[in-house]
Amino acid sequence: MSKDNVLKKQFVEKDVQRLRNLVQGKYADKSQTSVGFTKEQITQHKEGDVWVEGNKTWTIKDGIKQNVTKLDKARETINFPIFCPSCKKPMKPHLDKKWYNMFHRCFNCQIDFEAAIRREGLWEEYEKLTINSDIDGLINEFQIWMDDQIEHSAIQSYITEAGDIEKWTGSTKNKLLESKEETIKYLQSLKKA
Numbered sequence: 001m002s003k004d005n006v007l008k009k010q011f012v013e014k015d016v017q018r019l020r021n022l023v024q025g026k027y028a029d030k031s032q033t034s035v036g037f038t039k040e041q042i043t044q045h046k047e048g049d050v051w052v053e054g055n056k057t058w059t060i061k062d063g064i065k066q067n068v069t070k071l072d073k074a075r076e077t078i079n080f081p082i083f084c085p086s087c088k089k090p091m092k093p094h095l096d097k098k099w100y101n102m103f104h105r106c107f108n109c110q111i112d113f114e115a116a117i118r119r120e121g122l123w124e125e126y127e128k129l130t131i132n133s134d135i136d137g138l139i140n141e142f143q144i145w146m147d148d149q150i151e152h153s154a155i156q157s158y159i160t161e162a163g164d165i166e167k168w169t170g171s172t173k174n175k176l177l178e179s180k181e182e183t184i185k186y187l188q189s190l191k192k193a
């Protein structure tokens with residue numbers, strides 16, 4: 001992956017984080033005025049804490065309460081095979097894993113592939129595709145996160161931008177669904193045509 005591409009990916013990730021914070025902030029504001037929401041202080045957790053609530057494990061990552069079990073499961077779906085699917089040689093986990101996760105081939109194959117793409121004058125087209133698939137990955141991750149928020153919206157607690165934790169009772173489901181659609185639409189619009 002080119003340096004430029006890495007920077008673009010970081011940009012998109014930051015952007016998604018900003019969107020998440022906006023979503024959090026938006027509903028935190030609404031919760032204070034809307035009828036049907038009640039706010040109560042609960043035990044404060046801070047960044048990196050891991051605790052069990054209900055029968056699930058939670059953590060706070062980037063200021064957002066997340067279900068650890070669910071995120072781990074999503075990550076587990078990316079398996080790491082012993083042999084590179086492209087050159088059939090054994091892969092070295094420490095070197096090849098991140099390349100496999102991104103490109104489904106080993107580091108050497110990726111180097112060869114990128115050199116070939118450049119020789120063929122297809123680099124620009126290829127970059128477009130990888131950026132779009134990065135965005136697809138983010139949309140997928142965002143959907144998992146958002147579905148989790150929706151699933152737990154009745155008992156979910158949120159951290160406001162001021163760092164307060166609020167617990168809401170009452171349904172936020174429709175608002176979250178609306179926000180999920182808006183955000184996905186926005187992410188889709190970041191793709192290169």
Ligand SMILES: [Zn+2]
Nearest residue numbers: 084087106109
């Ligand atoms: Zn290979």
